[in-house]
Amino acid sequence: MARATREAYxxxxxxxxxxxxxxxxxxxxxxxxxxxxRAAKYAPERFFDMGIAEADMIGVSAGLAASGYIPFASxxxxxxxxxxxxxxxxSVAYPGLNVKIVGTHSGISVGEDxxxxxxIEDMAIMRDITGLAVYCPCDQWxxxxxxxxxxxxxxxxxxxxxxxxxxxxxxxxxxxxxxxINVLRSGRKVAVFATGLMVQMTLKAADIxxxxxxxxxxxxxxxxxxxxxxGVAGILKDHEQIFTVEExxxxxxxxxxxxxxxxxxxxxxxxxxxxxxxxxSGEWQQLLHEYKLDGEGxxxxxxxxxxx
Amino acid sequence: MEYEALRxxxxxxxxxIIKMVSNAKSGHPGGSLGAxxxxxxxxxxxxxxxKENAGTNDRxxxxxxxxxxxxxxxAVLAEKGIIPKEELLTFRHLHTRLQGHPDMNELDGxxxxxxxxxxxxSAAVGMCLANKLDKNDHRVYCLVGDGECEEGQIWEAAMAAxxxxxxxxxxxxxxxxxxxxxxxxxxxxxxxxxxxxRAFGWHTxxxxxxxxxxxxKAFAEAKTVKGKPTCIIAKTVKGKxxxxMENVADWHGxxxxxxxxxxxxKDLEGE
Numbered sequence: 001m002a003r004a005t006r007e008a009y010x011x012x013x014x015x016x017x018x019x020x021x022x023x024x025x026x027x028x029x030x031x032x033x034x035x036x037x038r039a040a041k042y043a044p045e046r047f048f049d050m051g052i053a054e055a056d057m058i059g060v061s062a063g064l065a066a067s068g069y070i071p072f073a074s075x076x077x078x079x080x081x082x083x084x085x086x087x088x089x090x091s092v093a094y095p096g097l098n099v100k101i102v103g104t105h106s107g108i109s110v111g112e113d114x115x116x117x118x119x120i121e122d123m124a125i126m127r128d129i130t131g132l133a134v135y136c137p138c139d140q141w142x143x144x145x146x147x148x149x150x151x152x153x154x155x156x157x158x159x160x161x162x163x164x165x166x167x168x169x170x171x172x173x174x175x176x177x178x179x180x181i182n183v184l185r186s187g188r189k190v191a192v193f194a195t196g197l198m199v200q201m202t203l204k205a206a207d208i209x210x211x212x213x214x215x216x217x218x219x220x221x222x223x224x225x226x227x228x229x230x231g232v233a234g235i236l237k238d239h240e241q242i243f244t245v246e247e248x249x250x251x252x253x254x255x256x257x258x259x260x261x262x263x264x265x266x267x268x269x270x271x272x273x274x275x276x277x278x279x280x281s282g283e284w285q286q287l288l289h290e291y292k293l294d295g296e297g298x299x300x301x302x303x304x305x306x307x308x
Numbered sequence: 309m310e311y312e313a314l315r316x317x318x319x320x321x322x323x324x325i326i327k328m329v330s331n332a333k334s335g336h337p338g339g340s341l342g343a344x345x346x347x348x349x350x351x352x353x354x355x356x357x358x359k360e361n362a363g364t365n366d367r368x369x370x371x372x373x374x375x376x377x378x379x380x381x382x383a384v385l386a387e388k389g390i391i392p393k394e395e396l397l398t399f400r401h402l403h404t405r406l407q408g409h410p411d412m413n414e415l416d417g418x419x420x421x422x423x424x425x426x427x428x429x430s431a432a433v434g435m436c437l438a439n440k441l442d443k444n445d446h447r448v449y450c451l452v453g454d455g456e457c458e459e460g461q462i463w464e465a466a467m468a469a470x471x472x473x474x475x476x477x478x479x480x481x482x483x484x485x486x487x488x489x490x491x492x493x494x495x496x497x498x499x500x501x502x503x504x505x506r507a508f509g510w511h512t513x514x515x516x517x518x519x520x521x522x523x524x525k526a527f528a529e530a531k532t533v534k535g536k537p538t539c540i541i542a543k544t545v546k547g548k549x550x551x552x553m554e555n556v557a558d559w560h561g562x563x564x565x566x567x568x569x570x571x572x573x574k575d576l577e578g579e
Contacts, residue, residue: 058430066435091420
């Protein structure tokens with residue numbers, strides 16, 4: 001079934017607000033789009049629309065967390081990370097307050113809204129903040145597991161979600177350890193780490209590459225921070241050619257994280273696939289095609305690096 | 309507590325502020341001295357904080373949004389017996405609990421980590437929403453600098469506090485008229501505060517921030533206001549009590565040398 005990760009956020013949030021009276025939900029005038037508004041139906045007194053005032057939303061969340069509540073604060077990824085980076089650093093992460101920041105409409109797949117709304121730096125800027133976990137789930141099932149994990153673990157985090165519907169990578173019976181990598185397909189010599197929407201696109205690329213006689217290993221990385229260093233190092237050790245694919249700038253996110261582990265553990269040349277600059281307006285599938293981040297584009301880039 | 313006893317405590321707090329900043333060779337004496345009477349009155353005559361309940365949220369809370377006035381907050385907590393007085397001289401030293409700007413994880417009685425201007429009022433609003441959800445009667449007090457009101461986030465928080473009818477919130481604007489670059493009206497002109505907060509849906513009260521009788525009346529009035537938050541605009545003298553620091557912007561964020569420290573202590577101890 002195809003379901004956007006932001007919809008899965010709403011699915012799980014509906015359950016959490018009913019299960020846990022300490023869960024509160026905040027949004028900044030995008031509650032319909034982020035799906036946060038769905039929680040209001042079940043706990044209207046614990047839903048706060050803060051208006052188009054993201055800095056205040058983060059600060060109010062900090063105050064609620066300092067009072068024992070578990071705030072989920074959502075907006076588009078651009079506005080709940082970049083616009084409020086310093087509020088997150090100083091009012092949430094430094095005091096270690098239990099705030100869950102949920103950025104939907106991340107990456108270029110937000111589409112027609114264009115560059116002002118396409119967050120391709122969010123993982124980079126969130127990853128550098130001390131004590132803040134960063135998750136980027138790939139489908140509805142992984143999203144639900146991350147949202148639940150966020151409620152259960154004490155500490156701040158950033159959860160990166162998307163606008164577009166994504167196909168299921170897992171099924172509802174999957175038992176997740178969201179801190180660990182998931183090997184989705186095992187191949188030889190070539191390993192491709194992917195995150196978020198790029199997981200399913202990489203699986204499509206794997207099918208195309210198979211037709212060319214190349215069996216690749218595909219790994220889903222949901223927890224960008226803390227990253228499963230041991231798991232990643234094991235993959236690096238067993239493969240010769242390493243690729244990363246993310247709907248994000250190639251600096252600071254998944255690609256950089258894998259490079260850091262390669263530098264520190266198993267030296268490998270890592271080819272980073274992702275965004276190398278701003279994109280533009282367009283229908284989301286067209287944009288992924290244009291920037292070679294659909295299955296065909298990823299397969300083409302991998303073959304290019306492999307010299308095939 | 310009687311005003312006379314309170315005045316003595318406020319004076320002791322000012323003496324400690326000078327000693328802490330002088331010993332640290334850095335810090336923010338001007339704003340700390342200016343807001344001393346307000347915060348002293350709050351902690352001794354308004355809020356229900358004690359040494360016993362300081363580590364809990366089951367009491368009134370105080371957010372020092374102008375976190376650079378940390379010497380004042382530490383000196384007040386010491387007078388309340390919440391931190392040992394001898395610890396005050398560790399202010400800003402390596403491994404101290406008395407960080408340059410307040411760290412809520414270091415000390416009981418620090419209700420919010422602050423220091424980056426403009427952020428404390430939002431946190432105070434969050435605490436007020438939590439108190440309403442918990443259906444308790446605790447109040448939240450937040451001291452905001454007048455220059456700090458130049459931060460847009462203050463007005464985002466002001467809007468939210470009124471929208472969510474946070475009548476358990478009382479903000480105090482420390483209106484000393486000075487900021488680092490000079491007089492607030494010369495720098496960018498954030499005033500008038502009363503008209504602005506009223507336009508944002510708040511109840512406002514103007515007071516002399518060094519007059520305990522006016523402060524008492526204002527805090528009592530704030531408690532009776534229903535359906536909206538209250539903002540007390542307190543006219544203060546930056547550097548109050550130290551002759552050469554009074555109304556001098558330059559003493560916002562620097563420590564006096566040994567000679568000037570002696571002069572300051574003489575000013576205060578001579579009272």
